Amino acid sequence: MRVASQSVAFGLQAWAGWLPGRDVLAAGGDIRAGGPPLPASLRRRITPVGRKALEAAWTVLAGRPGAEPLIVLSSRHGEYARTLGLLDSLAASGEVSPAEFSLAVHHGLAGLLSIASGNHAGHTAVAAGGESFCCALLEAAAALGDGTPSVLLMHFDESLPPQYAPVGGGEEPAVALALLLSPAGDAPGTFVMEFAPAGVSGRDCPAVAFARLLEGEAAESSAGGERMIWRWRHAA
Numbered sequence: 001m002r003v004a005s006q007s008v009a010f011g012l013q014a015w016a017g018w019l020p021g022r023d024v025l026a027a028g029g030d031i032r033a034g035g036p037p038l039p040a041s042l043r044r045r046i047t048p049v050g051r052k053a054l055e056a057a058w059t060v061l062a063g064r065p066g067a068e069p070l071i072v073l074s075s076r077h078g079e080y081a082r083t084l085g086l087l088d089s090l091a092a093s094g095e096v097s098p099a100e101f102s103l104a105v106h107h108g109l110a111g112l113l114s115i116a117s118g119n120h121a122g123h124t125a126v127a128a129g130g131e132s133f134c135c136a137l138l139e140a141a142a143a144l145g146d147g148t149p150s151v152l153l154m155h156f157d158e159s160l161p162p163q164y165a166p167v168g169g170g171e172e173p174a175v176a177l178a179l180l181l182s183p184a185g186d187a188p189g190t191f192v193m194e195f196a197p198a199g200v201s202g203r204d205c206p207a208v209a210f211a212r213l214l215e216g217e218a219a220e221s222s223a224g225g226e227r228m229i230w231r232w233r234h235a236a
Contacts, residue, residue: 005194005195005196005231006194006195006196007192007194007195008138008141008145008192008193009141009184009190010144010182010183010190010193011183011186011189011190011191012179012182012189013180013181014027014028014029014030014031015027015028015029015178015179015214016056016177017056017175017176017177017178017211018052018056018176018177019175019208020173020174020175020208025055026211026215028214028215029180029188030180030188031062032062032063032064038051038054038055039116041112041116042112045099045103046103046112049156049157049158049176050079050082052174053109053155053178054112055176056176056177056178057152057178058113059178060152060178060180061152067117068117068119069121069150069151069180070122070143070151070152071119071121071122071124072123072124072125072140072151072153073123073126073155074127074132074133074135074153074155075125075127076127076128076130076172077157078104078106078108079108079109080160081161082100082104083104085100086100086101086104106125106127107123107125110123110124110125110154113154126139130206130225130226131225131226131228132155133155133177133206133207133210134193134195134206134228136155137193140181141193144181144182144183145183150181150182151180152180153181155175155177155207156175156176156177157172157174157207158172158173158174159171159172159174160172173205173208175208177210184235189234190235191232191234191235192232192234192235193232194231194232194233195228195229195230195231196228196229197229198226198227198228198229202223202224202225202226204224204225205223206223206230209222209230209232213233213234219233219234220232220233
């Protein structure tokens with residue numbers, strides 16, 4: 001029996017991200033210039049991919065003093081270079097740095113961003129394998145549908161360290177993407193995400209596929225995930 005696809009819609013106010021093959025931050029939508037640089041509190045003790053995620057999110061929030069969107073963080077592996085360092089330290093000495101451990105939790109970057117921006121709206125973290133970005137979009141759309149006025153989706157990922165090559169599932173592109181979302185119809189750009197069970201498991205990177213749509217490379221985009229087929233398009 002073929003299961004019919006389902007869909008959600010959401011508005012996009014602004015976006016920024018570090019995309020594969022780029023050495024500069026890409027951005028679009030309602031990006032407001034003149035915001036302050038990434039504060040020192042967000043530059044210290046973070047990994048390279050973590051810094052890129054925070055730079056993207058800070059760019060989206062710049063010029064919006066007092067904005068307190070709900071934060072949804074998504075990542076398959078998180079800042080795993082930090083976690084591996086803790087494991088190495090534990091194996092070598094039986095001890096770990098409390099400061100490093102405090103940032104090793106999956107939602108650590110969301111907590112740092114909340115503190116630095118004075119955001120009291122709360123945050124949630126999503127880890128759903130290769131489909132983490134898509135499930136975070138579902139989480140964000142559900143929050144918007146429940147009355148949340150705006151959501152900042154912050155996604156980042158990269159390949160696991162070389163030690164995990166035998167079990168890590170292969171190479172993954174390094175990507176960091178931040179989206180400022182609002183209810184469908186409340187922004188110049190409204191997108192529809194459709195999803196249905198996949199007949200064959202895929203290995204696409206959904207965040208990169210969605211970024212192609214953001215950059216205007218296609219009228220619609222899709223990605224084959226481990227369990228689902230995901231499609232995005234501009235609302236008519």
